[in-house]
Amino acid sequence: MxxxxxxxxxxxxxxxxxxxxxxxxxxxxxxxxxxxxxxxxxxxxxxxxxxxxxxxxxxxxxxxxxxxxxxxxxxxxxxxxxxxxxxxxxxxxxxxxxxxxxxxxxxxxxxxxxxxxxxxxxxxxxxxxxxxxxxxxxxxxxxxxxxxxxxxxxxxxFDHLMQVRPAGTRTGEFTFIGARYPNRETVMTRLADAGIPVRVYGRDWSKDPRDVLRTWGSSRPALPWGRDLRRADAYQVMRDGAATLNIHGDQDGFTMRTFEACGVGAVQIIDRADVEGLYEPGRELLVASSADEAVDQAQRIVTDPSWARTIREAGKRRTLAEHTxxxxxxxxxxxxxx
Known part of the structure; x- marks a missing residue:
């Protein structure tokens, strides 16, 4: 048809x-x-x-x-x-x-x-x-x-047809983009407490008065934040950061972010080892099953940028070959x- x-x-x-x-x-x-x-x-x-x-x-x-x-x-x-x-x-x-x-x-x-x-x-x-x-x-x-x-x-x-601005200077930030759940806040706060530069994006994190109003005045953690991102801008933020975190909730399916992060050429730190059916952990993305493991992975990314670059490249290749x-x-x- x-x-x-x-x-x-x-x-x-x-x-x-x-x-x-x-x-x-x-x-x-x-x-x-x-x-x-x-x-x-x-x-x-x-x-x-x-x-x-x-x-x-x-x-x-x-x-x-x-x-x-x-x-x-x-x-x-x-x-x-x-x-x-x-x-x-x-x-x-x-x-x-x-x-x-x-x-x-x-x-x-x-x-x-x-x-x-x-x-x-x-x-x-x-x-x-x-x-x-x-x-x-x-x-x-x-x-x-x-x-x-x-x-x-x-x-x-991954929407590989989306037009994204050319890569800019690496920000050095470890980002999270999405809704604020307790497990996500725990990981991002633990990274910040360990001296890792982080930034979180989304209306639940944002302290902009418009977002506070939209979310009925809920409280916010003391983390560097940004507002909701358009999808093209989210792709750019993930790609240009040091790494992006993909932290699931009570799910057995994998979020869109799983494929987008690798697809744009980001270093992805995901919280689920069962991703191995889609990507090879340690080669195409990184797995951190706890906040402390996320800190360990982040510290290696900071100290070994050549290794991090191989993760970016391999994850992107796999995505474009199988996961668009x-x-x-x-x-x-x-x-x-x-």
């Missing part, structure tokens, strides 16, 4: 929809994207805070209203675009009406999950009616297969050709 009209129903998250679209375009698809939860204007964002976020903080459940609005917008997109194939990304906030619409259209469709099932609103009975389910979680994929579903393990990947979003699009496209 290459050359077919493909509609991607995606959440709005760091413009990854553009990366998914570009990857499928590389395969020859005519791609259109509908962001089913996007607040496109300042007024829309304010309305969401007033109608949903604030009431929810006060104890009122607005799930039904959110779901109805999001589902109706997705159905309108389906009827307007008239696609020949559909990829739904995550999709747990969409009501069954969307899948009934797809059944009526009789076109190939696939679902790609970038979170563990236990953290979504999906239940297995609903997934059983979807002809092609992909997940970034190997564990979830195995469970779905055991339940008789047509499930596929499709990890996340075009590689993932090729896996997902199997749903449209079977």
């Amino acid at each position: 290459r050359g077919a009209r493909l509609l991607i129903l995606s959440p709005a998250f760091h413009d990854y929809d553009r990366a998914f679209s570009a990857a499928f375009e590389q395969l020859g698809y005519q791609v259109m994207v509908h962001l089913y939860d996007h607040n496109a204007t300042v007024a829309a964002k304010a309305r969401t805070k007033l109608l949903h976020e604030l009431p929810e903080r006060l104890g009122r459940d607005t799930t039904e209203q959110r779901t109805r609005a999001i589902t109706d917008s997705a159905i309108r997109a389906l009827r307007s675009v008239k696609p020949q194939a559909v990829l739904v990304i995550k999709g747990d906030v969409l009501a069954d009406d969307v899948w009934s619409e797809l059944d009526a259209m009789g076109i190939p469709r696939a679902l790609w999950l970038y979170d563990e099932l236990r953290r979504t609103r999906w239940d297995r009975s609903a997934l059983a009616g979807i002809p092609f389910v992909a997940s970034y979680s190997a564990h979830d994929t195995d469970e779905l297969r055991e339940a008789g579903m047509n499930a596929h393990h499709v990890p996340l990947g 979003l075009v590689h993932r699009a090729e896996q997902l496209a199997a749903a449209f050709t079977c």
Whole structure:
């Protein structure tokens, strides 16, 4: 079906929809994207805070209203675009009406999950009616297969088509980009206490008044910080730093950062030894299972820049050879050709 009209129903998250679209375009698809939860204007964002976020903080459940609005917008997109194939990304906030619409259209469709099932609103009975389910979680994929579903393990990947400014002078900083969780704060604080230059990026770390307001005034640690970064800027920060930390939460799938950090040519320090199925620890990235191990790895990076350079180069080679979003699009496209 290459050359077919493909509609991607995606959440709005760091413009990854553009990366998914570009990857499928590389395969020859005519791609259109509908962001089913996007607040496109300042007024829309304010309305969401007033109608949903604030009431929810006060104890009122607005799930039904959110779901109805999001589902109706997705159905309108389906009827307007008239696609020949559909990829739904995550999709747990969409009501069954969307899948009934797809059944009526009789076109190939696939679902790609970038979170563990236990953290979504999906239940297995609903997934059983979807002809092609992909997940970034190997564990979830195995469970779905055991339940008789047509499930596929499709990890996340690196958007190598993203335009990033040329490399500049190394900053010497050890960076973390993303949400602030206790385990992440512990590691970054331990590095700072050991004299390692660190910087953390994201609204949960930022002390900018706008970010404090957006996060309802939560406290911040005493670490050098930056605001949320656009994806291209995040790639540059990772690449130009001494190294970047990739610290997972309660996950068995690997985050997008796993592939992006190596893909841009950063030295990646990751907290999971089971990454060995994707990268070779000690040669293509570094593993630190504790804050003290992260300090040890950071100190070697500082004292042995030639060794660090080999890690950068090897990780980037492996990513471009095996782990781009075009590689993932090729896996997902199997749903449209079977």
